Amino acid sequence: MGILGFYLRKLYTVFKGEVLVLPSRVIVLLFFLVLIFLPVVTQDPYLLRILILTSIFAILAASWDLLSGFTGQMNFGHALFFGVGAYTAALLNLHAHIPPWGSVPLGGLAAVLAGLIIGIPCLRLKGTYLALTTLAFPIILMGIVFAIPDVTGGELGVSGLARLSGSRLTDYYITVALMLGLSTIMWKITTSHTGIIFHAIREDEVAVRTAGINTTRYKLLAFSLSGFFAGISGGLYAHFMRIAGPANLEVSMSFTVVIWAIFGGVATIYGPIGAVFILFPLLEFLHFWPEYRMLMFALIILLTLLYMPNGLLPWVRNKIEKECPRCKIRNVATRSACRVCTAALD
Amino acid sequence: MILDIILSGLINGSVYALLAIGFSLIFGVARIVNIAHTAFYMLAAYCIYYGTHKLGLNPALSMLAAIIPVILIGLISYKLFIDPIREHEAAVLIATIALAMAMQEIMLLIFTGDFLGVPHLVKGYRMVFGVKIAYQQLLTFAAALLVLALVWALLFKTRVGLAIRSTAQDREVANLMGMNDSRVAMITMGVSVGLAAFTGAVIAPLAIVNPFMWMHPLIMMMAVVVLGGMGSIKGSFVGAYILGFAEALVVFLIPMGAFLKGSVALSIMIVVLLIRPEGLFGVAFEEER
Numbered sequence: 001m002g003i004l005g006f007y008l009r010k011l012y013t014v015f016k017g018e019v020l021v022l023p024s025r026v027i028v029l030l031f032f033l034v035l036i037f038l039p040v041v042t043q044d045p046y047l048l049r050i051l052i053l054t055s056i057f058a059i060l061a062a063s064w065d066l067l068s069g070f071t072g073q074m075n076f077g078h079a080l081f082f083g084v085g086a087y088t089a090a091l092l093n094l095h096a097h098i099p100p101w102g103s104v105p106l107g108g109l110a111a112v113l114a115g116l117i118i119g120i121p122c123l124r125l126k127g128t129y130l131a132l133t134t135l136a137f138p139i140i141l142m143g144i145v146f147a148i149p150d151v152t153g154g155e156l157g158v159s160g161l162a163r164l165s166g167s168r169l170t171d172y173y174i175t176v177a178l179m180l181g182l183s184t185i186m187w188k189i190t191t192s193h194t195g196i197i198f199h200a201i202r203e204d205e206v207a208v209r210t211a212g213i214n215t216t217r218y219k220l221l222a223f224s225l226s227g228f229f230a231g232i233s234g235g236l237y238a239h240f241m242r243i244a245g246p247a248n249l250e251v252s253m254s255f256t257v258v259i260w261a262i263f264g265g266v267a268t269i270y271g272p273i274g275a276v277f278i279l280f281p282l283l284e285f286l287h288f289w290p291e292y293r294m295l296m297f298a299l300i301i302l303l304t305l306l307y308m309p310n311g312l313l314p315w316v317r318n319k320i321e322k323e324c325p326r327c328k329i330r331n332v333a334t335r336s337a338c339r340v341c342t343a344a345l346d
Numbered sequence: 347m348i349l350d351i352i353l354s355g356l357i358n359g360s361v362y363a364l365l366a367i368g369f370s371l372i373f374g375v376a377r378i379v380n381i382a383h384t385a386f387y388m389l390a391a392y393c394i395y396y397g398t399h400k401l402g403l404n405p406a407l408s409m410l411a412a413i414i415p416v417i418l419i420g421l422i423s424y425k426l427f428i429d430p431i432r433e434h435e436a437a438v439l440i441a442t443i444a445l446a447m448a449m450q451e452i453m454l455l456i457f458t459g460d461f462l463g464v465p466h467l468v469k470g471y472r473m474v475f476g477v478k479i480a481y482q483q484l485l486t487f488a489a490a491l492l493v494l495a496l497v498w499a500l501l502f503k504t505r506v507g508l509a510i511r512s513t514a515q516d517r518e519v520a521n522l523m524g525m526n527d528s529r530v531a532m533i534t535m536g537v538s539v540g541l542a543a544f545t546g547a548v549i550a551p552l553a554i555v556n557p558f559m560w561m562h563p564l565i566m567m568m569a570v571v572v573l574g575g576m577g578s579i580k581g582s583f584v585g586a587y588i589l590g591f592a593e594a595l596v597v598f599l600i601p602m603g604a605f606l607k608g609s610v611a612l613s614i615m616i617v618v619l620l621i622r623p624e625g626l627f628g629v630a631f632e633e634e635r
Binding site: 125 | 373379440444451452565569576615616619624
């Protein structure tokens with residue numbers, strides 16, 4: 001009993017000292033808790049549906065950030081990974097009768113393959129060239145999809161898939177748990193050794209290569225990782241909507257991902273997720289004025305960018321927290337001295 | 347058949363060349379990847395529709411009149427939304443995407459999503475070897491060539507052109523040599539949007555005017571720019587005709603070709619890039635400092 005009490009007290013101290021001191025960490029904690037305990041309060045199927053789709057797209061936006069935000073390899077064709085994941089999961093489910101728990105990860109693996117196939121030629125390109133070239137791949141795939149309607153269903157897509165699970169509530173918990181889990185994994189990747197190399201590749205690729213690091217291998221790794229997560233989100237989407245169609249490959253799909261990620265703030269992982277959780281329900285909310293919906297959406301983005309060109313979430317974070325000039329540890333904005341080294345904060 | 351391919355290849359090629367040159371001009375000078383570029387092209391087509399159908403203007407007159415409001419809209423939106431955030435490349439990128447979406451939605455609101463048509467400037471056609479060639483097609487092609495020549499003259503024969511080219515080459519040094527960076531960017535934006543508007547104006551009688559007409563040219567234009575080499579006028583010109591003809595060949599020769607036209611053109615671009623990563627006539631840009 002004594003030892004248990006000791007650990008509990010220690011846990012509480014760590015919790016108080018590490019989580020409660022920073023508003024951003026409290027917000028993340030609240031975000032997790034709200035998502036997990038929401039069904040206790042309400043089980044409105046429409047609300048759950050929106051949150052399921054939001055979670056699926058949050059994975060997609062975060063995976064774009066992992067590739068393009070961190071390594072700076074602008075990918076304008078992220079719909080490719082999403083579409084490959086969706087179509088693979090759909091075809092495997094329909095023809096090979098693999099249940100969702102098998103077809104979704106296999107869709108992710110197919111997207112990894114797609115990532116390698118487009119990654120290898122694209123690694124010779126840089127910056128805008130890369131961005132414009134990657135834009136081409138989902139369109140090429142869409143042409144193929146239309147050209148072989150026997151396999152892919154052409155314009156109508158592949159429909160009649162197995163449900164993700166029996167009920168809306170289980171669907172909700174599967175997608176939300178996956179979203180939280182995968183986002184944590186992505187965030188862990190970006191703070192790891194590999195993540196630092198990704199950062200460095202964006203800042204100065206030549207310098208990284210000079211340091212004896214095979215940047216090509218790391219860029220391919222970024223392509224595959226990002227493809228895997230995007231493919232999983234594509235598979236989830238296909239199974240939740242029970243259809244994989246050419247709409248998943250459209251240019252507007254790729255653009256939407258870019259909008260979410262940059263709006264939320266690149267190279268943060270939490271930024272794109274937050275942006276999807278703000279923008280996607282907002283778009284649903286604007287449903288009350290169907291004809292003005294996309295216009296309002298575009299205007300909100302334009303106006304937000306004028307004031308927060310680095311993205312919404314980093315801007316908010318810098319408002320509520322400041323960095324200690326001496327030890328670089330973050331503090332609540334209301335403090336006048338650093339919580340660790342007691343240096344005066346400006 | 348062969349004549350069909352040649353005609354449609356020439357027209358597509360000229361349209362892509364005009365769009366791609368405008369796009370690569372503003373990219374070269376201001377480093378803006380202007381996704382909204384073809385949205386201006388759509389805007390011009392709608393202006394003509396409005397001029398001929400709602401105001402009852404003469405088609406030729408409304409074509410010329412369409413270009414000016416579009417340039418003004420382009421410059422105003424540049425000043426309002428792009429210029430303040432020019433330092434943040436990523437933000438500029440989605441600002442232009444959002445701009446294009448906003449224009450598409452506004453057109454949807456005003457004109458609804460209906461497919462509209464604009465009357466031909468010159469009526470009549472001539473049969474050549476059993477292929478119907480409308481005079482409008484020839485006119486479009488001739489006008490496109492004329493404007494391409496004018497752009498070339500502007501860039502290589504005038505002082506403004508010199509300023510644009512030197513800013514594209516090295517912004518800092520051009521600034522040191524007394525060229526007002528932001529003014530050159532503004533002029534280039536005007537020229538670039540003007541080119542897009544002109545393209546929209548000449549193609550409107552041959553195309554179906556609808557709010558989503560900017561998507562396909564956008565993709566092809568980007569492919570042309572990458573294929574020809576970013577910032578190279580000659581590259582854009584050659585690349586545009588290569589892709590224009592590729593598209594025409596696929597449409598006429600392969601069954602189900604209409605679905606594959608984008609795929610084949612883009613595959614050509616990727617194959618060329620694999621062999622020459624800087625594009626056909628690419629001028630390797632200096633790394634940004």
